[in-house]
């Protein structure tokens with residue numbers, strides 16, 4: 001059903017190797033020749049043949065043109081459709097860009113404070129259930145509501161017959177496609193290498209340009225950044241601007257919070273079962289059973305890079321505009337009559353249910369939106 005908006009990848013591009021291994025801190029242990037592995041990963045990422053109906057690739061839901069998120073979703077249809085028409089997941093596809101910077105999933109401390117909502121951080125997926133990019137990359141091929149292959153052998157067979165099969169063998173060795181389990185590992189490694197490349201993690205936004213004197217923010221954008229970092233809005237508490245490791249700003253601390261996102265009544269998971277609530281981190285079976293209650297409703301803080309392009313917002317696609325998101329933080333979650341999808345464990349710094357909102361002025365809201373729009377790659 002998605003065939004109409006699938007881009008055909010020219011084979012030539014595979015050998016251009018436009019993506020140097022410049023990106024993030026991926027933990028994938030790629031052998032020598034990373035550029036070539038990333039370019040094989042690129043070919044896999046765009047290959048629609050790797051879905052059961054040959055109509056869906058990773059890029060269908062993580063399209064570079066829309067910040068590596070799904071261009072086909074909106075407020076009325078907030079989650080991606082699978083290779084099989086009418087099959088839907090429960091979550092709004094996040095960007096696959098900058099995911100390479102998420103550290104492996106781990107327990108950080110046993111203390112829970114309002115500033116440090118969760119004991120856990122990092123990992124892939126909104127609930128961190130896969131620790132690394134390579135582990136994550138194995139799932140979509142076999143997920144019945146995504147690419148829907150029967151098993152790894154089916155995927156490996158398709159790669160054996162792909163136009164880039166020889167490139168795959170030169171990157172990983174002449175026997176790399178002989179054994180299914182080994183080949184499937186290499187496929188995942190190749191995807192992780194592409195997702196770690198500078199093609200996916202561009203750092204080419206107006207914000208990045210402003211840091212090196214190649215763009216001057218408008219007064220509104222500059223004030224938006226000030227508000228974003230300030231104590232009134234507190235956005236940067238979680239969407240960290242000044243990376244503590246000294247690296248570039250990622251606009252996330254890769255920690256887990258419940259910000260009190262509402263139920264999305266347009267989400268198919270809710271439509272088919274009105275009692276459905278997404279437990280977030282509580283559904284990650286790698287956390288301690290003792291932590292399930294206190295982690296319910298928490299989701300990994302998303303990067304805000306390319307946020308202008310990746311609507312709708314939140315794990316369930318509940319909000320369609322950045323203004324709505326700010327109204328959520330400013331007014332909605334603070335309303336004493338409000339009910340969130342998961343009403344427990346909401347970050348205390350958001351003053352949930354206290355009738356004490358952020359008190360943002362209309363100008364501050366406009367400025368915050370304008371600032372967030374400076375995070376769109378492709379300016380430089």
Ligand code: HEC
Pocket residue numbers: 045056057058059060061062080081082083089091092093094095096099123124125126127133136137138140141145146147191195
């Ligand atoms: C049908 C749409 C769809 C397809 C196809 C798809 N994804 Fe995703 N992707 C999603 C959704 C939805 C999530 C979030 C799921 C969750 O958190 O449970 C996600 C999450 C991710 C994440 C985690 C991002 C983060 O910040 O945690 C990465 C990385 C990713 N996908 C890469 C891929 C790769 C690589 C492929 C191809 C092998 C792929 N995706 C295919 C919809 C899709």
Ligand code: HEC
Pocket residue numbers: 094228233234235236237238239256257258259261299300301302303304307310312313314315316322325326329347349368
């Ligand atoms: C306590 C931590 C925290 C604070 C403070 C915070 N956020 Fe968030 N933000 C999150 C989490 C967690 C999510 C994902 C929630 C979900 O999916 O349900 C999120 C989601 C978002 C999204 C949607 C991202 C997407 O890809 O769907 C935007 C936009 C956003 N926040 C902007 C802001 C702004 C602007 C502020 C300040 C007014 C702010 N946030 C303050 C933790 C926080």
